[in-house]
Amino acid sequence: MLIAKKPLPAVTTSNPLVVQHNAMVNAGFTMSALEMRFFLAMLSRISREDSILPTCRITVKELCPDSTSATVYADVREMVTRMLSRILLLEILGPNGERVKQPDIQGFPLMGRALYLKKEGVVEAVFNDHLRPYLLELTSNFTKAQLSQLLKIKRPASHRIYWLLREYAAFGKRTVGVDELRHILGFTDEYADRFDHFKARVLEPARKELSQTDLPFTYELLKEGRVVSAIRFLFLPNSAQASALPSAAVEPWAQALFEVGVADKSLEVVREKLAAGEYEEGYVHYVLATVRAQVQSGKVKKEAGAVYKALTDGYLLPTYRKMNLSPAAKPNRSTKxxxxxxxxxxxxxxxxxxxxxxxxxxxxxxxxxxxxxxxDLYDERTRxxxxxxxxxxxxxxxxxxxxxxx
Incomplete structure (x- = not known):
């Protein structure tokens, strides 16, 4: 006798904190404003404790809170159809969910299932199961944002730029190549030869919208000859922290590496080696001190490159470990x-x-x-x-x- 499995309850309440893997933050895709709001609503229904992707129930009222259009329900129904064919271009992650150098890129369907329930005025949907490594049980390589800030943003491109800057919130700056940014925002052909249009229709609207959030920014245009090749976004480090709490978003070793000029992406490589136990945080500081002495003596000219090489190749590890195991370095009982x-x-x-x-x-x-x-996402019963x-x-x-x- 077959026993029907009890269906899992649909998730209807949003979580104030939205989290996603950095590979998804940097993925290439584009969405309409309504699609982006639906995407955000689904992300907000994932809990940090979830081990399976939840089925989400999202009302038309939540998706279009200010709309008085007679076609709003038809618009939502059409949006659901488009989302069912939406593909995300995502990096293939390493065995432990880490980002890797020169990753392969694969297209993943965004939705596993999506259904518009006309009589209820509700969309019932679940993400594609292939997205689990990018959304569930994230312990590293992720970015988080407050839903209250995200809801202030209307334009899809501004949403994506907000997340790109949020990933680097601890550092206060991020440089992105123009071609890379166009790819992330899903502009395959648009603005390819007209940066002035890109600036007027994408960068400036994003700057104005994000000025109303916890992540206002300015930017500098970096040129190769007369052509703008990259954009340097500038913002206050840890600007999301409204309270007077000390900085908690970046590790001291990462800040130290960043200050000597180690590239942003290289920090992830070091973080993965620390997580894998290849060495401890003390080795990072030992490398910094050793290379700094070599720079001062004239033996090394490019400090950041020498530091990164020592951290990736580990050629100073034998000396570091020998030093720490020497009798002079062993702590006495009182120290222990x-x-x-x-x-x-x-x-x-x-x-x-x-x-x-x-x-x-x-x-x-x-x-x-x-x-x-x-x-308004909470009522008298749930609040x-x-x-x-x-x-x-x-x-x-x-x-x-x-x-x-x-």
Whole structure:
């Protein structure tokens, strides 16, 4: 006897924090304004705890909150049809979900299923299962943004630029080649020979829209001869942090590498090696100090290149490990006893790193609370429960932070 499986409940409530893999942030695709709002609504229904892609129920009212058009329902129905044929050009990830050098690119269907329920005025949809590595259980190589900020943006291209800058929010700048940006925004033929049109119709509208968000920016045009080849976006580092919390979005080693000129993309390579246990954070700082001494003595001219080579090739590792294993470098008993309080937790995790993680979580939770209290996406039934749950999260994070002191 066959027993029918109980269907999974559809997700109807948005999460204030939206997260996606950086490979998706940099993927090449284009959408209409309505499609982008639908895409965002689906992203906002994915929880950080989800292990399967949820089936989402999104009302027409949520997709078109300000529309008075008599054709709004027909517009949504047509949008669903277009989304079913939408393809994303995504990087193929490494075995642990990491981005790789010179990745292969594959086209993935965006939707696994999408259905417009006319009588209910609801779209019921689920992402294609191939997108799971880009959306679920993300522990690294991801970017997060507050839904309340994303909802302020109307133009699809402005949305994509917001995410590109959000990925680099800790550094306060990002340089993108014009051709690369056109590819990411899905402009295959548009503006190929008319940068002045691209500036007027894409860059300037994005600058104006993002000025109303937590990520306002200016930009510089970089030229090769008379041709604009790249755009350098400039913005305040960690501008999303409305509170006075210390910077929690970037690791000290990454900031140190960035300051000596190591390329943005190269930081991901180092991050992957750290995560894989090829070396520890101390080796990064050892490399920086060693190469800096070589620069000062005139042995090395290009500091950033020498640092990156030492971190990727690991040729200084034997010396670093030998130095750390020498009797002079071994801590005495009193030092060992003090380490958990000052340098590492009992689990061997850096105290500074754990504190940054908790501060980042606290920032997110406070943003979530503000969103839940004011958003029209919650009603009298769902709002109290969401507020209570978020307040409990904040209290727990504050309690954990208290253990580390101010």
């Amino acid at each position: 006893a003090a380490q958990p309080a000052h340098g590492f937790t009992k689990a061997g995790v850096s105290v500074a790193g754990e504190r940054r993680r908790l501060l980042s979580g606290l920032e997110d939770a406070r943003g979530t609370l503000a969103f839940v209290k004011s958003s 109290p429960e969401a507020i209570t749950r978020t307040q409990a999260t904040i209290a727990d994070l504050e309690q954990q932070l208290a253990r580390f002191g101010s």
